[in-house]
Amino acid sequence: xxxxxxxxxxxxxxxxxxxxxxxxxxxxxxxxxxxxxxxxxxxxxxxxxxxxxxxxxxxxxxxxxxxxxxxxxxxxxxxxxxxxxxxxxxxxxxxxxxxxxxxxxxxxxxxxxxxxxxxxxxxxxxxxxxxxxxxxxxxxxxxxxxxxxxxxxxxxxxxxxxxxxxxxxxxxxxxxxxxxxxxxxxxxxxxxxxxxxxxxxxxxxxxxxxxxxxxxxxxxxxxxxxxxxxxxxxxxxxxxxxxxxxxxxxxxxxxxxxxxxxxxxxxxxxxxxxxxxxxxxxxxxxxxxxxxxxxxxxxxxxxxxxxxxxxxxxxxxxxxxxxxxxxxxxxxxxxxxxxxxxxxxxxxxxxxxxxxxxxxxxxxxxxxxxxxxxxxxxxxxxxxxxxxxxxxxxxxxxxxxxxxxxxxxxxxxxxxxxxxxxxxxxxxxxxxxxxxxxxxxxxxxxxxxxxxxxxxxxxxxxxxxxxxxxxxxxxxxx
Amino acid sequence: xxxxxxxxxxxxxxxxxxxxxxxxxxxxxxxxxxxxxxxxxxxxxxxxxxxxxxxxxxxxxxxxxxxxxxxxxxxxxxxxxxxxxxxxxxxxxxxxxxxxxxxxxxxxxxxxxxxxxxxxxxxxxxxxxxxxxxxxxxxxxxxxxxxxxxxxxxxxxxxxxxxxxxxxxxxxxxxxxxxxxxxxxxxxxxxxxxxxxxxxxxxxxxxxxxxxxxxxxxxxxxxxxxxxxxxxxxxxxxxxxxxxxxxxxxxxxxxxxxxxxxxxxxxxxxxxxxxxxxxxxxxxxxxxxxxxxxxxxxxxxxxxxxxxxxxxxxxxxxxxxxxxxxxxxxxxxxxxxxxxxxxxxxxxxxxxxxxxxxxxxxxx
Numbered sequence: 001x002x003x004x005x006x007x008x009x010x011x012x013x014x015x016x017x018x019x020x021x022x023x024x025x026x027x028x029x030x031x032x033x034x035x036x037x038x039x040x041x042x043x044x045x046x047x048x049x050x051x052x053x054x055x056x057x058x059x060x061x062x063x064x065x066x067x068x069x070x071x072x073x074x075x076x077x078x079x080x081x082x083x084x085x086x087x088x089x090x091x092x093x094x095x096x097x098x099x100x101x102x103x104x105x106x107x108x109x110x111x112x113x114x115x116x117x118x119x120x121x122x123x124x125x126x127x128x129x130x131x132x133x134x135x136x137x138x139x140x141x142x143x144x145x146x147x148x149x150x151x152x153x154x155x156x157x158x159x160x161x162x163x164x165x166x167x168x169x170x171x172x173x174x175x176x177x178x179x180x181x182x183x184x185x186x187x188x189x190x191x192x193x194x195x196x197x198x199x200x201x202x203x204x205x206x207x208x209x210x211x212x213x214x215x216x217x218x219x220x221x222x223x224x225x226x227x228x229x230x231x232x233x234x235x236x237x238x239x240x241x242x243x244x245x246x247x248x249x250x251x252x253x254x255x256x257x258x259x260x261x262x263x264x265x266x267x268x269x270x271x272x273x274x275x276x277x278x279x280x281x282x283x284x285x286x287x288x289x290x291x292x293x294x295x296x297x298x299x300x301x302x303x304x305x306x307x308x309x310x311x312x313x314x315x316x317x318x319x320x321x322x323x324x325x326x327x328x329x330x331x332x333x334x335x336x337x338x339x340x341x342x343x344x345x346x347x348x349x350x351x352x353x354x355x356x357x358x359x360x361x362x363x364x365x366x367x368x369x370x371x372x373x374x375x376x377x378x379x380x381x382x383x384x385x386x387x388x389x390x391x392x393x394x395x396x397x398x399x400x401x402x403x404x405x406x407x408x409x410x411x412x413x414x415x416x417x418x419x420x421x422x423x424x425x426x427x428x429x430x431x432x433x434x435x436x437x438x439x440x441x442x443x444x445x446x447x448x449x450x451x452x453x454x455x456x457x458x459x460x461x462x463x464x465x466x467x468x469x470x471x472x473x474x475x476x477x478x
Numbered sequence: 479x480x481x482x483x484x485x486x487x488x489x490x491x492x493x494x495x496x497x498x499x500x501x502x503x504x505x506x507x508x509x510x511x512x513x514x515x516x517x518x519x520x521x522x523x524x525x526x527x528x529x530x531x532x533x534x535x536x537x538x539x540x541x542x543x544x545x546x547x548x549x550x551x552x553x554x555x556x557x558x559x560x561x562x563x564x565x566x567x568x569x570x571x572x573x574x575x576x577x578x579x580x581x582x583x584x585x586x587x588x589x590x591x592x593x594x595x596x597x598x599x600x601x602x603x604x605x606x607x608x609x610x611x612x613x614x615x616x617x618x619x620x621x622x623x624x625x626x627x628x629x630x631x632x633x634x635x636x637x638x639x640x641x642x643x644x645x646x647x648x649x650x651x652x653x654x655x656x657x658x659x660x661x662x663x664x665x666x667x668x669x670x671x672x673x674x675x676x677x678x679x680x681x682x683x684x685x686x687x688x689x690x691x692x693x694x695x696x697x698x699x700x701x702x703x704x705x706x707x708x709x710x711x712x713x714x715x716x717x718x719x720x721x722x723x724x725x726x727x728x729x730x731x732x733x734x735x736x737x738x739x740x741x742x743x744x745x746x747x748x749x750x751x752x753x754x755x756x757x758x759x760x761x762x763x764x765x766x767x768x769x770x771x772x773x774x775x776x777x778x779x780x781x782x783x784x785x786x787x788x789x790x791x792x793x794x795x796x797x798x799x800x801x802x803x804x805x806x807x808x809x810x811x812x813x814x815x816x817x818x819x820x821x822x823x824x825x826x827x828x829x830x831x832x833x834x835x836x837x838x839x840x841x842x
Contacts, residue, residue, distance in 0.1 A: 152779065199737075390713055
């Protein structure tokens with residue numbers, strides 16, 4: 001019975017998200033159903049939690065019947081839209097992925113063996129994560145203190161406790177940081193609602209499932225853009241990132257954040273890359289998905305605002321460079337505003353400060369001095385710790401070797417997102433008291449983790465372009 | 479006569495590996511025929527099992543096995559190596575070292591997979607700041623019923639032994655039930671991260687490939703990417719070995735256990751069991767005040783749906799030495815300040831966990 005309830009908790013966001021992604025990506029003909037499912041699962045989860053937040057604001061009790069009926073209504077609405085647009089089941093579930101864009105290599109016996117080995121390795125890793133994710137209880141104090149304590153409180157309270165007379169108004173004493181967005185706690189609340197209890201193991205399975213989606217999303221999206229071998233290797237190396245694997249077994253919010261950031265980047269690449277593929281039609285669908293993913297970054301962690309800034313700036317840069325009408329970007333900004341604004345307006349309304357004075361600290365750093373001591377510490381972590389595999393040297397060496405091709409192609413916009421995010425974190429560490437979190441290693445690796453999947457994705461695209469050789473160079477340039 | 483380069487290389491390697499370091503300095507076998515004169519067990523009783531293995535059986539925590547005094551171990555690059563077995567993992571053990579100039583320090587090690595002998599090695603010179611010879615050592619354990627010991631030796635390793643030590647360092651996996659989300663443990667070789675030699679390999683692979691493909695215009699790029707794939711795969715191999723062992727450790731410690739038992743073992747501090755008992759006493763909708771020192775947030779977490787309230791009649795006290803109860807005055811005090819009057823003890827769980835009920839209201 002517990003398995004059925006858990007399956008329901010997972011299936012509902014997967015179905016809602018899958019249909020949502022299918023609807024908005026209907027103009028493109030590239031995404032396989034698996035890619036739409038992997039992207040849709042995270043988006044669907046974020047949609048449910050956001051709806052729960054709105055229900056909480058409206059003082060509607062968070063019960064299974066209420067939240068489920070909203071999801072069923074969403075499914076019905078999307079079904080109606082498909083019907084109106086003449087989109088059939090075959091279109092929705094069909095394999096609309098074309099051949100990979102890269103030139104297929106010779107399939108020698110050795111190649112096949114390598115592909116088999118790497119595939120088996122990925123499958124073993126995914127099974128490990130799923131097994132441990134569904135087996136281990138909440139086991140890190142960081143997880144339960146920051147996210148699950150608040151989740152349990154909301155679940156038992158059946159709402160956000162917004163009665164001013166309540167001693168625990170909006171989770172006072174239970175929500176560790178009241179300014180922290182509620183996506184992760186509400187994911188756990190949704191699971192608890194479906195299960196009928198705040199189950200110490202099953203309420204936190206989201207990270208394991210998002211890990212699988214992350215790896216699957218990297219493979220499917222890269223297979224569409226490069227070769228199967230490149231996609232397989234990128235998925236393999238992403239799955240090998242030890243800190244990511246560890247986070248998949250916990251309930252911390254950095255893995256969901258890096259999932260949404262990667263989703264945003266993939267959608268952005270679809271927007272940028274569409275003209276090259278002869279699909280320069282209406283990019284609004286992918287922009288809407290990009291805006292949704294970016295908004296869900298901000299709905300997951302405060303650091304998500306960095307991604308909002310990075311994606312928005314890169315998109316503006318793209319539009320200005322291409323001299324395209326800026327009004328198209330409304331499709332990106334509408335979901336961003338729709339999801340982000342209510343949360344911050346709410347915080348303002350109840351008097352919870354969004355910032356702990358980081359802006360003022362940045363100003364003070366001019367007089368107090370910059371914390372340069374973080375640089376060797378960060379360098380040591382990214383180069384000599386076992387947290388991320390060797391993506392940093394690989395990423396930057398490839399960037400240096402391929403900079404001409406990168407600048408000449410749309411890849412520069414993806415680099416703009418990744419590098420500006422890195423720069424924002426670095427400025428924060430150099431200029432504010434948060435440098436302590438670098439020196440005592442309490443945040444730096446987790447913060448870096450949030451853009452690691454983007455680095456693997458961009459590195460794989462770059463490697464593919466560099467390996468394609470001179471003969472195809474013209475194809476890649478803008 | 480000219481010797482081929484490969485033969486010369488092999489001869490040099492053999493020369494390095496066969497050269498001996500200092501002779502073994504101390505070795506004690508704890509099997510049936512071994513001589514363990516001078517070793518003392520503290521807070522534990524020494525026993526021999528049916529197979530003749532020596533075991534330390536816990537009487538209290540922590541329990542110790544202390545070496546004879548007046549050892550004379552050279553301060554420079556000496557190692558202690560011991561082979562032990564324990565029925566638990568996720569726990570730390572300690573080697574405590576004392577020098578001739580009466581300095582002492584401790585080095586920790588995490589217990590390996592349960593119910594199998596494992597060899598542990600710790601460099602003794604690492605914490606020896608004064609360079610004084612080592613006088614005695616001790617092994618310390620806690621939260622485990624018994625520990626079997628096969629042998630203990632202290633020695634200056636030869637070069638070949640040192641290579642073996644580095645190799646085993648590389649594959650060492652520390653197990654811990656509750657770890658931080660901030661980083662994972664990095665395997666090391668001696669004092670260096672294992673990524674340092676990995677970068678060396680990356681560079682080597684890059685040079686070989688770049689030289690081989692020097693006729694091609696894009697050879698550098700191609701060589702770099704393939705070298706990165708090669709080094710990244712070696713990294714994945716090593717780190718996924720950690721996950722494999724973690725899975726085995728989880729299976730050994732948590733497999734075939736109920737959800738409650740798993741939570742209790744993984745949580746490790748007894749808080750979950752305490753909260754479970756408290757929830758059986760406090761009626762539905764009841765509230766509680768908590769005094770639990772650094773474990774307060776954890777008690778609060780596991781006590782839900784019983785919520786915390788400043789005016790709650792129930793008071794849960796868990797591992798908080800600042801709390802005292804005066805049964806005559808019926809007062810509960812924290813650092814000699816009364817926090818509840820007309821209080822009565824409802825339940826006791828172990829030696830440092832209590833549930834009270836105050837009829838006189840709270841004084842937060």
